[in-house]
Amino acid sequence: MNNLLKFPKGFFWGAATSAHQVEGNNHNDWTEWEKANAERLAKESQSRYAHWMKNWSDIKLKAQNPKNYISGKAADHYNRFREDFDIAKSLGHNAHRFSIEWSRIEPEEGKFDEKEIEHYREVIKALRERGLEPFVTLWHWTMPVWFTNNGGFEKRENIKYFVRFCDRVVSELKSEVKFWIVLNEPNIYSGMSYIRGEWPPQKKSYLMFLRVFSNLIEAYNHVYDAIHNINPEVSVGIAQSVNYFEGWIAPVVRWFWVNRFLNRINNHLDFIGVNYYYRRLIRGFNFDAGEGQRTDMGWEIHPEGIYNALKGLSGYHKPIYITENGIADARDAKREKFIGEHLRWLARALGEGVDIRGYFHWSLLDNFEWDKGFWPRFGLVEIDYKTLERKIRPSGYVYAKIAKNNAIENDDLNKSNVL
Ligand code: BGC
Numbered sequence: 001m002n003n004l005l006k007f008p009k010g011f012f013w014g015a016a017t018s019a020h021q022v023e024g025n026n027h028n029d030w031t032e033w034e035k036a037n038a039e040r041l042a043k044e045s046q047s048r049y050a051h052w053m054k055n056w057s058d059i060k061l062k063a064q065n066p067k068n069y070i071s072g073k074a075a076d077h078y079n080r081f082r083e084d085f086d087i088a089k090s091l092g093h094n095a096h097r098f099s100i101e102w103s104r105i106e107p108e109e110g111k112f113d114e115k116e117i118e119h120y121r122e123v124i125k126a127l128r129e130r131g132l133e134p135f136v137t138l139w140h141w142t143m144p145v146w147f148t149n150n151g152g153f154e155k156r157e158n159i160k161y162f163v164r165f166c167d168r169v170v171s172e173l174k175s176e177v178k179f180w181i182v183l184n185e186p187n188i189y190s191g192m193s194y195i196r197g198e199w200p201p202q203k204k205s206y207l208m209f210l211r212v213f214s215n216l217i218e219a220y221n222h223v224y225d226a227i228h229n230i231n232p233e234v235s236v237g238i239a240q241s242v243n244y245f246e247g248w249i250a251p252v253v254r255w256f257w258v259n260r261f262l263n264r265i266n267n268h269l270d271f272i273g274v275n276y277y278y279r280r281l282i283r284g285f286n287f288d289a290g291e292g293q294r295t296d297m298g299w300e301i302h303p304e305g306i307y308n309a310l311k312g313l314s315g316y317h318k319p320i321y322i323t324e325n326g327i328a329d330a331r332d333a334k335r336e337k338f339i340g341e342h343l344r345w346l347a348r349a350l351g352e353g354v355d356i357r358g359y360f361h362w363s364l365l366d367n368f369e370w371d372k373g374f375w376p377r378f379g380l381v382e383i384d385y386k387t388l389e390r391k392i393r394p395s396g397y398v399y400a401k402i403a404k405n406n407a408i409e410n411d412d413l414n415k416s417n418v419l
Contacts, residue, residue: 004407005347012133012358013403014095015088015380016324017077018140018184019104021367024073028103029148030141030370031071033200038069041371055296058330059375068373075365075383078119082126083390087381088364089130091396092404096127097323097360099137099184102165103144109161117172124176135323135360136173137181137239138166138223141189141370148201153212159219166223167230174231181273181323182223185241186216187257198371217264224268238265239273239323242313244305246290247282254312262316272313273323275362276342279305296328297369297376303341310349310356319355322346326362328369328376335380335395343408361399365390 020026045063050056062068077084088096104116127134139162143152151158170180189199190212197204220238227236240262245253262272278295279302280287289300306325313320327338339361350356366379374385380396383389402408 006407012095014093014360015364016097016360018099019101020142022075022077024076028142034070038066041069042066062375071368074368091400095133097135099140109146135179136177140184153215162219163222167226170227180236181239184239188241221268235270237271241275242309244279244309271319275324276306303345307345307349310354314354319357321358324362326378330377332393336398
C-alpha cells in the first residue's frame with residue numbers, strides 16, 4: 001500500500017518573510033505611521049478585539065501596550081540572517097522568500113546606498129551556500145518616506161521611481177536571482193490603505209483606490225519589462241492574495257479581488273504567487289468568517305479554500321507557487337494540522353493537473369504583523385522578543401519532515417479524513 005503522498009521532484013519547500021516585518025531598524029512610511037499611531041492602536045485594542053476574540057485574555061497586556069505597535073528591532077533578522085538560514089536549512093527547506101527594503105537601498109531620492117545593496121547580496125549568498133533558492137520580493141508594502149511624501153503610488157508620474165529602484169536592484173543582483181516577485185498583494189494594500197483607510201496613508205477614497213490600483217498595474221508591467229531586458233532567463237511574477245470567497249455574490253467578488261489585477265498583467269506574468277489564508281462567507285453585504293475553527297486573529301481555518309483558489313487559477317496556464325500560507329497561533333496548537341490539511345488539498349489540485357511548483361509557509365519567524373503589531377505569532381520559529389532567542393516550534397519540525405521527504409505521510413492525511 002502506498003502510504004506516502006509524493007510531491008513532484010524539484011518541488012520548492014520553504015518559508016517567507018518580508019523586510020519590514022523581521023529585519024528591524026527600518027526607516028520608511030510605516031515606521032513614521034507607527035510612531036504617530038501606536039498610542040491610538042493600544043487604546044482602541046479593547047474595543048476592536050475583546051468582544052469577539054476568545055483568547056483576548058492571552059493577548060490583552062500586549063495589545064494594550066503602545067510598544068507592541070512599534071516595529072523597532074523586530075526579529076533583528078537584518079543582523080541574524082545567517083543564523084536564521086541555518087535554521088531553515090536544518091528544517092529541510094530548499095527555498096526561501098524574502099523582500100528587499102526600498103528605503104534602505106534608496107533612502108533619499110536618487111541616492112543609492114551601495115552598502116545596503118551589498119547587504120542583500122550577502123543575504124542571497126548565504127541562502128545559496130545553504131542550498132536555498134531565493135525568491136525575492138521587490139515591494140512588500142513599505143516605501144521610502146521621500147516617495148510617499150511625494151504622493152507614492154497615488155501619482156502616475158511616480159511610477160518611474162519604483163521602476164528605477166527595481167532596475168537598479170535587479171542589475172546589481174541579476175546573476176544571483178532566478179525568481180523575482182515584483183509586488184506583494186496589491187489588492188490588500190490598496191484595500192486596507194484606501195478603501196478601509198486603516199493603513200498608511202489612511203485615505204478613505206474609492207477614487208484614490210482605483211488610481212493606486214491602476215498605477216500598481218502599470219508599475220508591475222514596466223518592472224516586468226525592465227527585468228526581462230536585464231535578464232531574459234529569469235521568472236517574474238506577483239504574490240497575489242487569493243483568500244477564498246463564498247456566497248451569493250462570490251464570483252463577482254472573486255473576479256474583482258483576484259482576476260482583475262491578474263488579467264491586466266497576464267501577458268507579463270511568468271508565474272503566479274498565491275497567498276492563501278482564509279475563507280470569507282458573503283451574507284447579505286457582510287463578509288464573515290465561516291463556522292470552521294479560527295486562528296488567533298479570528299480568521300477561519302478552511303483548508304479546502306486553497307484547493308478552490310488553485311483550481312480557479314488553473315485557467316491562466318501559468319506555473320503557481322504558494323508564496324504565503326500560514327496561521328497566527330501563539331500556542332502552536334493548530335499549526336501542524338493546518339499545514340498538513342492545506343498541503344493535502346494542494347496535493348489534490350496537483351493531482352488534477354494544476355501546475356504547482358512550490359510552497360512557502362508564512363512565516364519562518366514570528367514577525368511584526370502591521371497594524372496588529374507583535375502579538376500575532378506566525379513563525380515556524382518562535383522569537384523571544386526580550387532576548388531575540390530563536391526556538392523552533394514543534395510544528396516547524398513537522399513541516400521539516402514533509403519538506404525532507406518531499407511527501408506527506410498517510411497519517412497526516414487520515415487526521416482530517418478528507419481525501
Ligand atoms: C501579508 C503578510 C502578512 C500576512 C499575515 C499577508 O497578507 O503579505 O505581510 O504578515 O498576510 O497577515
